[in-house]
Amino acid sequence: MKKIFLLFGVMGLACSMQAQDIRLNPPTRTGGKAFMETLNERRSERSYVKKEMSVQMLSDLLWAANGFNRPDKRTAPTASNKQELELYVVLEGAAYFYDAKQNVLKFIAKGDFTAALGQANITSKAAVSIVIVADTGKTASKYAYLDTGYISQNIYLYAASAGLGTVARGSYNGAELFKALKLTEKQEVTLVHPVGFLQ
Numbered sequence: 611m612k613k614i615f616l617l618f619g620v621m622g623l624a625c626s627m628q629a630q631d632i633r634l635n636p637p638t639r640t641g642g643k644a645f646m647e648t649l650n651e652r653r654s655e656r657s658y659v660k661k662e663m664s665v666q667m668l669s670d671l672l673w674a675a676n677g678f679n680r681p682d683k684r685t686a687p688t689a690s691n692k693q694e695l696e697l698y699v700v701l702e703g704a705a706y707f708y709d710a711k712q713n714v715l716k717f718i719a720k721g722d723f724t725a726a727l728g729q730a731n732i733t734s735k736a737a738v739s740i741v742i743v744a745d746t747g748k749t750a751s752k753y754a755y756l757d758t759g760y761i762s763q764n765i766y767l768y769a770a771s772a773g774l775g776t777v778a779r780g781s782y783n784g785a786e787l788f789k790a791l792k793l794t795e796k797q798e799v800t801l802v803h804p805v806g807f808l809q
């Protein structure tokens with residue numbers, strides 16, 4: 611049986627880059643910058659300082675992006691509540707599936723995903739790259755692409771609130787990511803979001 615790493619509080623992710631799942635922390639559902647200030651600071655940032663992200667910050671970021679804020683519904687809306695979008699997470703040297711219900715990162719593969727993510731000047735310095743993936747068996751592509759925008763904006767707003775940088779990226783290598791993340795026939799990458807620490 612696969613072991614789940616139990617990581618606590620401010621502990622970084624360096625020790626977790628193994629072929630194992632990572633247990634996330636309960637998300638911080640309060641606080642952050644004032645809403646209008648957050649909107650004022652929302653922008654695309656492409657220059658990051660390479661630094662490790664704490665498990666708590668990663669947990670909060672993923673929850674803000676597409677976590678469950680009610681027993682069966684999420685922080686981002688989907689057309690007809692199809693919930694066809696899931697997040698894949700690329701950390702230094704390893705890729706994971708964000709199991710939002712269980713609040714766990716499920717290990718997928720080790721490797722260097724920079725070429726698949728594209729724009730190496732940005733992605734190699736990011737603390738994490740979030741890959742948004744649609745299950746096209748659950749809804750029409752049109753809705754999957756529209757719904758992707760809500761997750762993207764959640765990531766932008768979390769980043770602005772937490773003083774991090776991020777940028778929506780459509781210029782990834784879809785075929786490479788498909789292989790690297792071990793996606794299945796009906797799954798399609800819709801957007802990549804590196805998130806990193808600002809200079």
Ligand SMILES: Cc1cc2nc3c(=O)[nH]c(=O)nc-3n(C[C@H](O)[C@H](O)[C@H](O)COP(=O)(O)O)c2cc1C
Pocket residue numbers: 652653654655656729777778779780781782
């Ligand atoms: C769907 C989408 C795809 C994008 N793809 C890229 C990309 O591949 N590379 C990049 O550097 N920026 C990308 N961007 C960021 C835009 O260039 C950026 O949002 C725009 O210049 C406006 O800047 P702002 O986000 O700071 O307001 C993308 C944005 C969106 C919404």
